[in-house]
Amino acid sequence: MIRIDERISKSELTYDWIRERIIGREFNPGYRLVLGAIAKELGISVVPVREAVRRLEAEGLVEFERNVGARVAMVNSVEYIDTMQTLGVLEGAATALALPQMSQEDIDRAQSINDSMRAMLESFDPVVFTSLNEKFHRALFHRCPNPHIAELADRGWNRMAGLRSSTFSFVPERAPRSVQEHDEILRLIREHAEPMEIEMAVRQHKWRTVEAYREQGHHAVPSPATAR
């Protein structure tokens, strides 16, 4: 019997509720998440709200200070760069591991997403473009047989979404190049290139975006690549 019930706990509902609002930019970075206020808004008590917030904290979407409260994680260039760098490593590995499980349809789907991206290079909308970009990459690694890596990559993307509504608002000039690199990755996959080569293509693709962002100089902060 299918449980129509399938009831989900209030803390989980709250978790989704807050998270949606962070990802959807309704709650901007720095927005203060007051437990009592959210509880009243949702018509529940503060306990499940608290639990939801702590979970979001564990995933890096929210910052918490003892006896002060929670706020949506701040836009911070260093964080952004670190997250992108980490995601490059994870997603590269996840994609390489997913290769044996990848079907022709998976590849076709990714290709069609990338075609959509190319099509919109003319009338460029950074937010939509960024969202398609995420879809493209998820399509490539979602078959990853190692659930740990897949989940970490997933969290990485969520965190990114929280930190920046749109990567390509900051480095629009990278968009054409990015589409090109996507094609290149798909080509490597189709031609059954060495998994390591594909992994590095994916990683470098992300790292080049970081480079572009860094050179753009949106941040006064020096790169971690300091001299010994």
Place this chain on the structure above:
Amino acid sequence: MIRIDERISKSELTYDWIRERIIGREFNPGYRLVLGAIAKELGISVVPVREAVRRLEAEGLVEFERNVGARVAMVNSVEYIDTMQTLGVLEGAATALALPQMSQEDIDRAQSINDSMRAMLESFDPVVFTSLNEKFHRALFHRCPNPHIAELADRGWNRMAGLRSSTFSFVPERAPRSVQEHDEILRLIREHAEPMEIEMAVRQHKWRTVEAYREQGHHAVPSPATAR
């Protein structure tokens, strides 16, 4: 003035308390963590205990089932293999990124740890050996300038500790080879080999351990063994 206070929340204390016991094998995999019982043991209420348990769940040390409760994550071969594989990726990358920050003392310290490991190959104690092994690897990547990767690698090691008190209890025959590979990694670092080469050496080192474990066939047991 330094706050002698520096009071830490009860939920945090509880988190540490439980975690110590899991890592220290006082709570074995499958051990049931009853909120009320722990609360009474520590003389506090269940609320902070609950929070601590959820945090441990987020890190994978504990499994939680709605309306049933929490138990220490089960020894599960698949989980173990996945975790090791992920850790190989993360630690390889973290080590490579740490290279520019690495001092001569760091390298010497790692070398001396490995020497201790070699020394104990004769009278082999898997638990101590595994612990030294962890120290060795942490010594190599702890300078990693990207805190995200470092933290993920850190969590990976903790998770491993929870899943297996000692890797080398299961594949003792790999110990000598492992020491050798450590030397090789140190050699590459000293000779300023390509970061990528070092990253792959670290990754492959871990993956070979997984291979050894897998071939050993210990994992005939899917082991949650509840099968009501």
Place this chain on the structure above:
DNA sequence: GTATCCCAGATCGTATACGGTATGTGATGC
């Protein structure tokens, strides 16, 4: 006018309480 102190409001951290769900056990019917 500036710095310090103190108080009030806001918000968190934790305790206690209670209803809901799952699990095991003994009674009942066959």
Place this chain on the structure above:
DNA sequence: GCATCACATACCGTATACGATCTGGGATAC
């Protein structure tokens, strides 16, 4: 003797309550 059902128990999920801590602003001293 076996399967089924009902009930008791254990434990979780959430609500409510209250003391603790932080923050900001106004009063006071100089």
